[in-house]
Structure formats: structure tokens, C-alpha cells
Amino acid sequence: MPDTALRCFDITFENNMDVFQAGQIVKGQVQIELSEDMKMRMVEAGIQVVMKGEASCKWLDSVSKNETVTFVSREIYFQNAQILWAPSQEKTNYNPVLPAGKHTFPFQYQLPGSGLPTSFETTFGRVRYSAEAIIDQPRGTPDKKFKRIFTVLDTYDLNQDPNATTPSIAKGSKTLGMLMFTSDPIEVNVQTDRGAYCPGEVIRLGGTINNGSGTDIRHTTVQLIQTATCIATGQRWGAGNETRTKTESKTLNEVKTMAGCKAKGTADLSAAGIALPIPAVPPSVRRYCGIVGVEYTVKFIVNIPGLHKNLEVYLPITIGVIPLRSYYPTAPSFPSAPVEEPPQYAEGPPPPYYAVATPSKIEKDQEDKGTDCMGPKEFAPKYAYYDWHGKQP
The missing domain is CATH 2.60.40.640 (Immunoglobulin-like)
Structure with missing residues (x-):
């Protein structure tokens, strides 16, 4: 199937919320629109979403006059794959296809209750969380992938x-x-x-x-x-x-x-x-x-x-x-949906809202090397911000 037949391939989060804390449920949906039927591979996972949280570092260093070494490290906090549509659900003469038209596949995943560091992007390393949708194509045809990155915030309490x-x-x-x-x-x-x-x-x-x-x-x-x-x-x-x-x-x-x-x-x-x-x-x-x-x-x-x-x-x-x-x-109440403007308040300090940090270009993960993984090319983590407007003592 030509790529032009895939009119839409996207991941959206419920209420456009893309900032979460440990233990919260990430809800969203995978959206696919086809101009013609799409052939699928005869496997159980025709369309799936993979939720992943990891930290990774990578850089090159010269260790001697004639030797350059790649330094790498990685920590995995969670990795969970959910099947959203199985080829066995749609068969035509045992050739599975996803019919032309618009398709919406909801998903949800509860983040681990603890042990999740805050999202962070720097030149030599990162802490990154993502939802990746995968369309499993027949052998010889590259899988279709779409990845959307979201923020996880470790609500570190200064009172401790x-x-x-x-x-x-x-x-x-x-x-x-x-x-x-x-x-x-x-x-x-x-x-x-x-x-x-x-x-x-x-x-x-x-x-x-x-x-x-x-x-x-x-x-x-x-x-x-x-x-x-x-x-x-x-x-x-x-x-x-x-x-x-x-x-x-x-x-x-x-x-x-x-x-x-x-x-x-x-x-x-x-x-x-x-x-x-x-x-x-x-x-x-x-x-x-x-x-x-x-x-x-x-x-x-x-x-x-x-x-x-x-x-x-x-x-x-x-x-x-x-x-x-x-x-x-009073303990702050974090917003359940993104807001572009600081919340209004009458007395005392304001509740926090999520402010965008400096965007950075998204480098492909090792498993995405050589593939045409779709999705935003830049990512900006969002962090809790208190708009004090000079009311701080």
C-alpha cells in the first residue's frame, strides 16, 4: 500500500493532557485514516501501542591518540505493549486487512506508583517517556510507527x-x-x-x-x-x-x-x-x-x-x-488539563500550571534507527510553575 493511502496516523491524549505523575493513568487514542484497505501481517499484534519510560546517555570521547569510544548507558523504568487491533478480527481469505476509513483505538496505561524521575533533555542524555503506535505490515514492508512523547513530573516536596x-x-x-x-x-x-x-x-x-x-x-x-x-x-x-x-x-x-x-x-x-x-x-x-x-x-x-x-x-x-x-x-492542586495562561486567584499564592521548557530536537531511539517513525520532531517538557506576580513574600 503506498504511503499516500495512510491519510492520518496520530496519537492524542485525553483532554490534551501530556503531563503526568507516578501512579496516574495515561489515557489516549490512536487515530488512523486510510484511503484504501491496508494489508496486515498474520500475527496477533496488528496495531499496538507501546508505553515506555527510560533514561539514556550517549556520546563519543577520544580515549587515546588513535581510539575513540562510544559511551552509553540506559535505565528502563517501564515498557508495556498493548494490542489495540488483532488481524484475526478482520480476515478476507485469511489475508488480514484494516478496512479503508477512519479508525479510533482507545488505550490507557497506569504509570508505576513510584520510581519515575522527571522528564529531562540535555545534549548527552535524557529522561524520556513515550507512547508509540505500531502498524504491523506484511513481510517486506516497513512497519508504520508514530511516537508521541509526554512529560512525567516527580513532585519533589521541599518540605521533606x-x-x-x-x-x-x-x-x-x-x-x-x-x-x-x-x-x-x-x-x-x-x-x-x-x-x-x-x-x-x-x-x-x-x-x-x-x-x-x-x-x-x-x-x-x-x-x-x-x-x-x-x-x-x-x-x-x-x-x-x-x-x-x-x-x-x-x-x-x-x-x-x-x-x-x-x-x-x-x-x-x-x-x-x-x-x-x-x-x-x-x-x-x-x-x-x-x-x-x-x-x-x-x-x-x-x-x-x-x-x-x-x-x-x-x-x-x-x-x-x-x-x-x-x-x-495548602498543598497545591495540579491541573488535570493543560492551561496556556496562569490561573486567576484572589488571595494567597496561586496553584501551579504547566509551563513549557525550551524545546529540543528529538533524536531517534536505537530501535527506530533506519525506520520512518512519524511524530513531532521537537519535544518540550513541561514543568510546574507558580505565577506569583510579585505576591511572594
Whole structure:
């Protein structure tokens, strides 16, 4: 059958909901429209949907002058195949066919009740969940496949983190000049207002700058840094297996402030009102996944004029999904359907909604290599986001 006969092949989720938590039921349907009958292979699974959750890492590294090794790793959290239509249901002279026309095949799958890490995409690894529909064609004809990726969110509760209310503290110093002509040090003591936050909240900074140099410091910069860590194993020629770690850091948000300090002076950073908003990002815990991890750091930069290198300090923080009760006394109710605009509220903090993270191109899974697997070419995970609109204390 020519591909033009397959007019529609798609997977849709009930209520367009594509964000789930452990233990929830994923409901959807496979939609097929044919302009003519489609021949099927004489097997039990003519049309099936495969639900899969996995983490994987892959990259190439040079391990010697003449050897490059592929480092790979994989964790499977679930894999379940459901038969939606069997050839035995439609036979014409023992040649199974799916008749021309529109067909809808509903499916549902309950996710495991625990042990599912949050969806995440990075250059060298990923945590990914998908529903893949497969039409089993006769021998010699490639199967038709359609894959739709969805988000699973590990609702990490900051109230279970004993260090959530403890500020992150960093100190640093720097002298200007060289050898005998160095200045008195520029010293910075900076801290966050607490140690853990949720997307949509604001990180507030305090502390002091003591400027012992003769150079005015006019401003500072604050950045939110996300660091992804991937772990994989490669086999070296004649040397056995070797495990390596790959990290990738990127700046998610940046605020340039007028918090400076005159030469030979002292500045109070708390009075500057430094605030760094947190965008929609996954939680920073590595629980449930042994090969892909995500961590966050606040980078505070004292911008020194001229040819001098800036003074930089780093403050590690935790990002979760359920906010601290001191800021959100009532447990949040997550939406059962996607919303494009933040929910309206009268008093107190808002309930979360699902905000889209940066889309990334979808690389084919190993089992899809060499096949024409249909579906979106990009995927953007969605994470819980609290639209505080300045109401956060």
C-alpha cells in the first residue's frame, strides 16, 4: 500500500493532557485514516501501542591518540505493549486487512506508583517517556510507527528537605595588580534567603562587598546556572570497560544589578533588593535515576572594570515542585488539563500550571534507527510553575 493511502496516523491524549505523575493513568487514542484497505501481517499484534519510560546517555570521547569510544548507558523504568487491533478480527481469505476509513483505538496505561524521575533533555542524555503506535505490515514492508512523547513530573516536596530553609552562603576575595603592586582585597560575602525554591519563585540575595581596592565597582551580575550530569560506560580496545561523566552547564536566567561599591568602601547587598526569578525547570534531585542528574547554582559576579578578571562565587540551591508550607500553607492542586495562561486567584499564592521548557530536537531511539517513525520532531517538557506576580513574600 503506498504511503499516500495512510491519510492520518496520530496519537492524542485525553483532554490534551501530556503531563503526568507516578501512579496516574495515561489515557489516549490512536487515530488512523486510510484511503484504501491496508494489508496486515498474520500475527496477533496488528496495531499496538507501546508505553515506555527510560533514561539514556550517549556520546563519543577520544580515549587515546588513535581510539575513540562510544559511551552509553540506559535505565528502563517501564515498557508495556498493548494490542489495540488483532488481524484475526478482520480476515478476507485469511489475508488480514484494516478496512479503508477512519479508525479510533482507545488505550490507557497506569504509570508505576513510584520510581519515575522527571522528564529531562540535555545534549548527552535524557529522561524520556513515550507512547508509540505500531502498524504491523506484511513481510517486506516497513512497519508504520508514530511516537508521541509526554512529560512525567516527580513532585519533589521541599518540605521533606531538612536544608530547605537554610541559606546558601559563599565567600570570595580578589586583589588587583601584580607582585608588589597589588591592592587590598575585594571581599564578598553573599547568601540566599533560603536554600530551596520552586519555579516561579524569586531568589533574594543579601550580604556585603568590602572594596579594599582603588577601583570603583559599578555593578554586579546574578545568574541561575543549571548543570546536567550524565554517566555512561564505554569499552576500550584491550582495556575493558571505562565509566565516564559528562557535564553540561547553561545559564537559565541573569539579572544585572546596580549593586556596586565605591573604592575603599563597603556596600550592603541586602539593601540593593537583588532578586533572581526562577523559570520553568525540572527539580534538582537525582532520586530514581542513576545516570542523569540535574543541579542548580546561583552565580554571583562582582564586575570589575578594566582588564581585571571578575570576582565570582557560587551558591548551590535546590529546586523542587511542592513549595515550603511557610509560603504555601495548602498543598497545591495540579491541573488535570493543560492551561496556556496562569490561573486567576484572589488571595494567597496561586496553584501551579504547566509551563513549557525550551524545546529540543528529538533524536531517534536505537530501535527506530533506519525506520520512518512519524511524530513531532521537537519535544518540550513541561514543568510546574507558580505565577506569583510579585505576591511572594
